[in-house]
Amino acid sequence: MQRITNASLKQLNSFGLDSTAKELVLFENEEEIISYLDKYELDKYLILGGGSNLLFLNDFDGVVLKNNCTGISILDQDNASVIVESKAGEEWDNLVRFCVDNEFYGIENLGLIPGSVGAAPVQNIGAYGVELKDVFHSLIGYDLINKVKKEFHFDECNFGYRESIFKNELKQKILITSVRLKLQKERLFKLNYRAIQDELGNLNKDELTIKDVYKTIKNIRESKLPEVSKLGNAGSFFKNPEIDPEQFSQLKSKFHGLVAFPVDGGNYKVPASWLIEQCGFKGKKVGNVGCYEKQSLVIVNYGNATGEELFNFSKTIQETVFEKFNIMLTPEVNIIQ
Numbered sequence: 001m002q003r004i005t006n007a008s009l010k011q012l013n014s015f016g017l018d019s020t021a022k023e024l025v026l027f028e029n030e031e032e033i034i035s036y037l038d039k040y041e042l043d044k045y046l047i048l049g050g051g052s053n054l055l056f057l058n059d060f061d062g063v064v065l066k067n068n069c070t071g072i073s074i075l076d077q078d079n080a081s082v083i084v085e086s087k088a089g090e091e092w093d094n095l096v097r098f099c100v101d102n103e104f105y106g107i108e109n110l111g112l113i114p115g116s117v118g119a120a121p122v123q124n125i126g127a128y129g130v131e132l133k134d135v136f137h138s139l140i141g142y143d144l145i146n147k148v149k150k151e152f153h154f155d156e157c158n159f160g161y162r163e164s165i166f167k168n169e170l171k172q173k174i175l176i177t178s179v180r181l182k183l184q185k186e187r188l189f190k191l192n193y194r195a196i197q198d199e200l201g202n203l204n205k206d207e208l209t210i211k212d213v214y215k216t217i218k219n220i221r222e223s224k225l226p227e228v229s230k231l232g233n234a235g236s237f238f239k240n241p242e243i244d245p246e247q248f249s250q251l252k253s254k255f256h257g258l259v260a261f262p263v264d265g266g267n268y269k270v271p272a273s274w275l276i277e278q279c280g281f282k283g284k285k286v287g288n289v290g291c292y293e294k295q296s297l298v299i300v301n302y303g304n305a306t307g308e309e310l311f312n313f314s315k316t317i318q319e320t321v322f323e324k325f326n327i328m329l330t331p332e333v334n335i336i337q
């Protein structure tokens with residue numbers, strides 16, 4: 001275990017913000033977590049993974065807990081499926097590549113999502129028609145309030161679109177230490193996304209392999225998203241909003257180009273990127289911050305932006321979209337005060 005006071009978080013958040021933490025505690029194994037929790041009372045603290053879904057508004061005046069435990073193993077399997085367990089500190093894409101290499105089907109569409117395995121259930125990560133919940137089996141974590149180890153199964157996690165119990169009722173209460181996924185051994189792909197279809201069109205192959213699909217996702221992501229090491233960002237800043245049928249028809253009559261997709265329950269999901277683009281933000285740069293030129297949903301740090309500058313820019317986007325469409329965008333990124 002390492003304890004660092006006045007620790008720089010610059011390398012630990014994908015916006016590249018030069019914030020510091022009063023204390024940073026790095027855990028290398030679970031025994032260290034248990035003994036730390038036994039010894040210390042937590043007051044103000046933050047659980048940190050890879051820092052790719054966070055916006056630090058200021059320096060963090062508390063303890064940052066970072067679980068660096070890694071390791072991937074097979075817990076159980078039969079002819080049809082396999083349960084893979086990964087420690088929370090493992091890089092998410094390492095787990096995807098492990099599954100791709102072993103031909104375990106289910107998370108290849110989630111390749112290259114930055115961050116740690118432990119954070120994946122927190123916002124039920126998703127991309128290209130697949131969400132973590134589709135393959136989730138269970139997870140283990142430490143209840144930081146009651147200081148006990150707990151297991152959570154699918155039904156207890158309240159997964160939704162970029163949501164889970166760990167982002168709501170149990171926010172910052174459970175330090176996730178390992179995640180188990182149930183993957184299939186039979187070749188089964190979800191390829192109906194337009195971008196995937198377009199990219200596969202260039203491949204010209206009779207039978208796709210899991211490696212082909214992973215490579216396809218990699219190509220799409222690399223062509224659309226900025227590289228964190230070159231341009232600080234946290235992926236999609238906002239969630240895609242849902243509107244009811246009445247609002248949909250009102251807006252459609254006013255904005256003929258409105259794009260929306262029906263979802264369960266009769267509502268419509270509107271791509272936040274379309275709304276932001278219609279307000280003229282795509283590629284717009286204001287001082288050190290802006291909207292990425294190829295994807296307006298991605299707010300970027302063009303240089304030495306502060307958390308406050310990024311946050312204020314996000315507020316301007318929210319207000320402008322609200323004024324034009326009467327839709328309030330909700331941040332997907334966790335704002336840390």
Ligand SMILES: Cc1cc2nc3c(=O)[nH]c(=O)nc-3n(C[C@H](O)[C@H](O)[C@H](O)COP(=O)(O)OP(=O)(O)OC[C@H]3O[C@@H](n4cnc5c(N)ncnc54)[C@H](O)[C@@H]3O)c2cc1C
Binds near residue numbers: 014050177225228
């Ligand atoms: C370029 C880019 C592309 C992205 N694309 C996608 C995408 O396609 N789909 C998608 O869903 N997301 C995407 N994201 C967002 C991000 O990658 C995910 O949200 C990811 O799961 C965050 O992981 P992290 O380890 O960096 O979490 P962090 O940013 O460190 O933390 C995120 C939240 O999870 C909590 N947390 C972290 N670790 C733990 C733990 N062990 N136990 C309990 N709580 C924990 C934190 O307290 C925080 O509230 C993208 C981000 C970037 C920068």
